[in-house]
Amino acid sequence: MASQGLRASPEGIKAAKTALTDKTLSQYKLAAALGITRQPVSKFFAGESVSRSCFVQICQQLGLSWQKVAGLPEDMVTEATTKVQPKSIDLDTLVRKIRQQYQDKILDQCGTLQMLDIAQAISLLDIYTHVNVLEELTCQQWLEISDLMQDLSHESNFKRLPGGSHQRKLPGLEAVSRYSKLMVLGKPGSGKTTFLQYLALACSKGNFQPQHIAIFIKLKEFAEDVQENNQLNLFKYISQEFLSCSIEEESIVTILTEGKALILLDGLDEVPSDNSERVLREIRRFTQFYYKNQFAIACRIAAQQYRFQGFTEVEIADFNYEQVEAFVKKWFVAVARKSKEDGEATGNLFIHQLNLPENQQIRELAITPILLHLICLVFQVKAEFPSDLTKLYEQVLNILIVRWDETKGVKRHNVYLNLTINIKKKLLSQIAAITFEQGNYLFTQAQIQQITIQYLKTLSYIKIDAIQLQQASEVVLKQIELQEGLLIERARGIYSFSHLTLHEYFVSKNIVDSPDRGCKNLVSHITEVSWRNIFLLTVSMLSNANKILGLMKCQIDLLVANDSKIQDFLIWLSEKSISVSTNYKAAAIRAFYLVCVRRTPAESLFAHVVRTASLTTEDEDSFYRQHHVFVHTPSYELEYALVGNIAFNSDLALDEFLTSTLTCAGELDFAVELTFNDALVLDHAHALSIAFDEALALVLESEFKQEMQKLKKQLPPIENYCRQFRYWWQANGKVWGEQLRSLLIKYRNIGHDWQFNKQQIELLQKYYEANKLLVDCLNSAANVTPSVRQEIEETLLLGITEIKNAKI
Template sequence: MLEKQLVQQMGFPKDFLDQLADEKGLTDKEKEVFLSLFGDDLSRIQITLQLNISEGSLKEHLRGIYKKFQIGGKGPGKESRLKDYLTNRYQRWQAENSNSSLFIENTDVSIQTLVKKTRQQIQPYIQECCGTMRVLDMTQPIELGKIYTNVNILEKITGRTWREIAQLQEKVSRENFERWGRGTVKEERIPGIEAAEKFSKLMILGKPGAGKTTFLKHLAIQCIGGAFQAERVPVFITLKDFADIKEHPNLLEYLQRLLKGYSNEMEDISTLTSLLKAGKFFVLLDGLDEVREIDSSRILREIKQLSQQFPQNQFVITCRIAAKEYTFEKFTEVEVADFNEEQIANFSQKWFHSKNDPVKAERFLEKLKQDEPILELATNPLLLTLLCLVFENVGSFPSNRAELYEIGLDVLLKTWDVNRNIERDQVYKGLSLKRKEDLLSRIAHTTFQAGDYFFKKREIERYISEYIQNLPNAKTDPKALELDSEAVLKSIEAQHGLLVERARNIYSFSHLTFHEYLTARKIVTNCNQYDINDPTLRELVSHITEPNWREVFLLTVQMLDSADSFLLNLKTSIDLLVQNNEKVQKFLLWLDHKADSIKIRSSHNLSIRIFYFCAEFIYSFRIFYEAQLIEMVKEFHVDIQKEFHVDIQCEPELSLDHELYLLNQFRDSSSFLPKDAIITSIDDICKHYTFSSDIKIKLQIIKTKLKNLLREFPDPHQEQEKFQKLWASVRPIWCEDIRSLMILWRNIGHNWKFNNEQKKLLQQYYDANLLLVECLNSDCYVSREVRQEIEETLLLPIEEIEKWKSRRKDEH
């Protein structure tokens, strides 16, 4: 019985299978499949890869094999029945062949016993080095199993695909700006564990902080726990530790040194080599990029030698994507994909549940979804961990996002390596940390100004060359500068991951958030923030109508020591947008007069002005069809007390006007339910509000006229098409009656007759003012005088702004 189990687990001898294949008349391809399945004990996936055949071809060959062996039936039982047949034949074959030896059996049994014993002995070691993680400012390690989130793998390396910039930049143009659309060409992903099952020699590449080491640790824990490669012994080797040993042992000696501390059997090198020859090791080699350049060739040679000497074992290596320069011939290269939203949610929920704070987990995700630039950073597991740490301590994200991004940048430029005691080779000695930031800021600003989120390799090398040639002791020879600029680019990509190759020879910043932050940093360091005519700030303000610059505005205002000049510059620019449009100025004048006309009020004048500004955009201009008025008004959360809101219940005139705006909205309805909905609305207005008798008479006339018409209308439930047709015939007349009453009674509902160009201008004016208010209310320093000027002149026509300035001048 034991013999049968061993044979079925380890596979049958080749000469036995060869003899049987010839006896049954298997074709060459059937014989290859037969030997791989029952001799090498390969899985079906491994067979398709080794023989370079499709799954369909494999099934066809298996059908031929089963037929020739006369194995009937359906399903997976056929393979089991053939194994039983082979076992019985093998026992007879052994008896017939005097060359068979119990030595092979005993060796197989001893190998299996040794594997089992070694796995038990090294389990504490695997748990110790792979069972926890601790990064950044974590005060204590956290159990890996509590927070591990399954990674996805790209089988195609993104930086090696052939793409055009136009394909990559499709959804991040100035006209069609979409943060998550960047790099919209998506490669197919597979689960990480599936890639490890599929390939026996695997090189896992990824950006800094992508989760390569964590995934490798997860594989080790899964293996020692029996969930993956349970028949093998996992060994986790940090290549930097191996390279730093003074005696420079070879990898086999190091492996023995590592194991004999836990297993007595490993004192004898022959025992280790026996297990390696039997293919019983799962070798995990972490951080090839962390090996110093002086040791690099030696370590590469050691890995190559061990993997070629003992190819039966499974090997997985991790390396930063841009740092990989050597190609291991037998290894398949894959790339760790960025986290998607599902993985972000999964990780963060596990993180806060491990801290016994599930409520904070939900709040974290809510806040993250409200802030796309921060959400974008969370696609990197390391930066997601940083965000979790910040949120865990503060309960929110910092109001000054620029400070958060500065911390994130510092993590990638310095902290991540320092915390792990990794010293990188400094490619360009004159390029200090600050100079790297300056260089990246210059590249960011230049490319962002040009609207380029993706750029050719030669362009970025030119920017680097222009910068480093001015450094102390810089080379002046053009060829030497070219070589240096290429090396610096590779260094920034490999060591910090802030510039990444999105397609062959096409680069971008790793996150649009960092592109924006570094652009703002360049603006702040270049400008004279106290000069209202500063050209750098004026140039930024010129982009006020471009949606892709919004985040740069918000970051710049937060980074300035004083935002006064910048905000006044911005306010002036917004007012100038509509200065020469007579119709828009007329509308703004009406808006000011309407706000002043509200007699009973508890809200600030600006709040009321904003209310009617937003109402006209929805109900009169119909620029925002689906918008909710109160939600739009709340976006302009600005007033003297910083508690802006309009409570319609406390503002009877605003409440009445809101009801009338809603009533007038029936002009856009092709049908409505119930049939008497308009009549009910008019009755509610008459019931809840006080007005003069002549207005009441006019309302009653309109109501009666409509009531008589609707009496002839069919039920919209039953005959919707007929109802729509009848309503379309009377709607213009009724709507004009309502609109005339609104103008006469409340001075609202005017037909402004804006053309499409003017509506586009009004949309830009709206967006620009909303951005100004966001800047004003961000974590920036602005004087009380400047804040007051902006609040009191917001949404005013030019002539009223000039009057306000004149009054203020007289007061001073």
């Protein structure tokens, strides 16, 4: 039933006019301040009937008692006051009653999510993952680039940007409980709307803030719905929502006046620009008028310009590992429609693959909820991540630049000087290329604006002066930050790409857009680990990768062209591989023996370390562990990249076990010399014995076998004689090791002591890794002709002379 109207008494009208004059207001300004039309204000001052809620609002705005203005007798004032402000027990009853009546409405508004590329609506509670917030906004930190660089995490010797890892985080629900007025900020797709919807559902069910009634409003819809009658009035809008659930306006006034509402205003940044100032003004008026209630307003962080009095600002944090895992497991049950067991099993497989080293770039994207959803969509097709990441990145950009706003019906004002999407991408590619070349993952606002100015100058249709260009560069930066979220402010005036993965993608795109100049510059970074992903992305994006692969091959060969000792080593590598009978590619066999050499001891280099270390007794064991330079398990990434797993071959297996035996002998030398830990010495002695026996079992040549057996018999017993074994090895170990080396050289042409110095060892390591990168690029290239592929594979890991002969 509609609430009864009220009239102002003659004395009340007189007091109201006096208050209007004192506040320097006109009837028009009073209506504007209340966000209502002038008609009810005119009726109020004319003594005509006005709705109770409107009457109360006018009186409160004028600072008058509405009961006295209405001229109600004392007993009627008490009765009316009781109706609007019931006793505590009655108010609690009213809250429970209204919550029950309004629950279906909240469930309809907030109970489901329409997820990207998913046909059916998904229950929010089935997919929701609790979020954390940062109490200090990232963009408001007073930090220098050097400060942020200290917080970078290191993975695979390459710096990856953290997501506010050094900032204090607070569970989102706790933040809402702690602060009665909250501005929830976040990047595009960070989960702001979902968080507010969850708050509304939890409150409606009495699981969160049970003493409040949740009111959820999409501000974009609010601005659109009231545009026709030109009345931006939140109270009226809320009243209409409640009236649709048969809740009287008088009850709404009571709830709002007594502060029993949890009012959730979503998408402040989505309000059409022509209405934004009016909406901001109405929110300010409403939150001040009904100040006793709890408020949470969601907005993109880059759009945060207007600040509401008394509001605490927090930022939605990126997902951490536990949140990613929880979201993924829920996703494969709720979205993929699997059974709980199958969904969680698929989720576990997803997490396992996500944590593999080769999926570092995908892990970076997974911290953003909307992108994690996209990755889950891709994964569910084949239960694996795509090998060609460029297509995934293109989908990511399509979502952030276009589709995410389109799905919500948001049309943002274009202030890009009519820049098209392709031009925006080229600008971002230019920013990425220049900053990455400089080794800058973080850069100042001034640097971005300068790059933007230079780029805008190349656009023939833009005719503006230097001052206008400076202004335009700032506007462009802010709009990229707001609309796409591809550049984010890490601290005041310091920016980075939202994900380093996307930074790398744009660098590669810049190279592909100018391949002649870009490829020549790219190959100059062939030994730099930070450029590895750029190489892989570039060759997968080029329509023809012949040229860049050829440039890479030449640059790699030049790395060791002037080192005669390494050239001699490469000649041996070729000769040794030819001597092995196998059906595999010669390059794969050369890679196999290169790994064997990488695993053999470098006695001269390590002896120098030992002589100059000046170790104390208690430091010896620690020093040994920290400077252990050998690996028992071989790493055959290069030959695996060439041919996959090499099946058992007697020659290769024998040489691998013989190399392991020589390696174990060298490690035992260092263990005896560097530590007094008998248990450690015993471990190495056992390892030597096992490797020796495995090699001996594969030896077929009788003379070689006899010599090896003689050598094995020289070793004293190990068990229960550890101290005696140590003494024997100290006296005879080096000679024994040299005898073993001589046998390997004589019968197998392996085990040579190349006596590489430190620089040569480092150069060979770079040479190996560059060749591995070349083969990975060869395997991932979108288009390479068979002749180019064959030429690269046949000359891989060959000396300069042999390469020239192969081309004749």
